[in-house]
Amino acid sequence: MIVSNVLMNTTARAPIVMVEGKGSWLMDGAGNRYLDFVQGRGTNSLGHAPSCVWQALAEQASKLINPGPYCYSEATLRLAQELVERSAFDEVFLANSGTEANECAIKLARKWGRAFRGGAHETITLFNAFHGRTWAAMSATGRPEYSATFGPLVPGFPKATMNDIPSVERQITARTAAVMIEVVQGQAGVLCADPAFLQALRQLCDTHKLLLVFDEVQTGMGRLGRLFGYEHFGVEPDILTLGKGIAGGAPLSAVLAKEHACVFVPGEHGGTFNGNPLVTAAGLAVLKEVSKRSFLQEVRDLASYLSLSLAKLSSELGLPGEGGIGLLRRLDLGQPIGPEVVAYARDRLAVQPSLGGSALLLNSPSPNLLRFLPALNVTRSEIDQMIEGLRFSILVALRQARAVAS
Numbered sequence: 001m002i003v004s005n006v007l008m009n010t011t012a013r014a015p016i017v018m019v020e021g022k023g024s025w026l027m028d029g030a031g032n033r034y035l036d037f038v039q040g041r042g043t044n045s046l047g048h049a050p051s052c053v054w055q056a057l058a059e060q061a062s063k064l065i066n067p068g069p070y071c072y073s074e075a076t077l078r079l080a081q082e083l084v085e086r087s088a089f090d091e092v093f094l095a096n097s098g099t100e101a102n103e104c105a106i107k108l109a110r111k112w113g114r115a116f117r118g119g120a121h122e123t124i125t126l127f128n129a130f131h132g133r134t135w136a137a138m139s140a141t142g143r144p145e146y147s148a149t150f151g152p153l154v155p156g157f158p159k160a161t162m163n164d165i166p167s168v169e170r171q172i173t174a175r176t177a178a179v180m181i182e183v184v185q186g187q188a189g190v191l192c193a194d195p196a197f198l199q200a201l202r203q204l205c206d207t208h209k210l211l212l213v214f215d216e217v218q219t220g221m222g223r224l225g226r227l228f229g230y231e232h233f234g235v236e237p238d239i240l241t242l243g244k245g246i247a248g249g250a251p252l253s254a255v256l257a258k259e260h261a262c263v264f265v266p267g268e269h270g271g272t273f274n275g276n277p278l279v280t281a282a283g284l285a286v287l288k289e290v291s292k293r294s295f296l297q298e299v300r301d302l303a304s305y306l307s308l309s310l311a312k313l314s315s316e317l318g319l320p321g322e323g324g325i326g327l328l329r330r331l332d333l334g335q336p337i338g339p340e341v342v343a344y345a346r347d348r349l350a351v352q353p354s355l356g357g358s359a360l361l362l363n364s365p366s367p368n369l370l371r372f373l374p375a376l377n378v379t380r381s382e383i384d385q386m387i388e389g390l391r392f393s394i395l396v397a398l399r400q401a402r403a404v405a406s
């Protein structure tokens, strides 16, 4: 068993050292193969080591890695231009993680509220949200265990409930500057906003003169079968944050904003790595791939196939059902066996010769369910293979749970 005592203990890690990845497949140092339906929690939007991304990285690395944030680079200018042209927004801020993108969005909302809404500074966020782990992002996330451990948190993030407009209305006061939400709450278990809720929220923000911020770190860049998740709902926010899959696994994030929300002046926000051409070149490569004609149609077709396959498995095993939008999906297990399913699929499945000797990487953000974030170019046969491994792993976990209960 590999346990590192020099890496700070911040994440529960499996004792596996991964050495290589290609598409939907990962290989560890012992030569085991894993079919990956987590993909770095959705960062590898085109699978592991897609050739368009590593070629862009290699080419850019040989030319220019980081001239510094105080001048321009070609890749960065082109990426910002492409993002603006393909979206409803006017300006772009580039950063290195989803958390930082949200931090920027929250600072924009605070400055905007101070200037244009009588000194307002609060951003309403939702229960069960996930916006990141820095001070403001962690406070916006607002899990009770965070305040118990790290409190006092940053004030100014009152909470409302997903798909409940009156709960948002009740939090709006003279102090409110913005409402920030995920259109699908991924970490909370793939809970989707209703289109009617988002439309009413847009109206509410217009009526009260508030900024609407969508955290699309998980849902943007093709994940929901549209380039941006908001297109799926027909509702445009004032500020959009992107991360995870936008550079195919390289650390890049972005804030896209409408002109009226772009209130920073030089010196108020930024960072030394922000918008470096190494990662923006990777971002351009991903955007080019995802924007190819029929790419997103194929994502939607794959999503229907995955949805149907999960629904079939669910009814076969007597589970409550599946859900999600695009290739961000959920399977409800009906009992807290998620961690057992994940561990079995990863550590024990490969010994089943009927499944081709491969293991399976799955994710259980809460014990009653599994979340699926496959590569956007996953194949139907990989989906079939995953379903086989999943069936086996769930059956074992159900059997164990019954044995414990009796």
Ligand SMILES: *Cc1c(COP(=O)(O)O)cnc(C)c1O
Residues within 6 Å of the ligand: 096, 097, 098, 099, 100, 102, 130, 131, 132, 133, 182, 186, 187, 215, 216, 217, 218, 243, 244
């Ligand atoms: C992952 C995630 C974040 C945080 O992004 P990092 O790149 O891990 O900092 C923020 N918001 C949402 C919705 C996410 O899924």
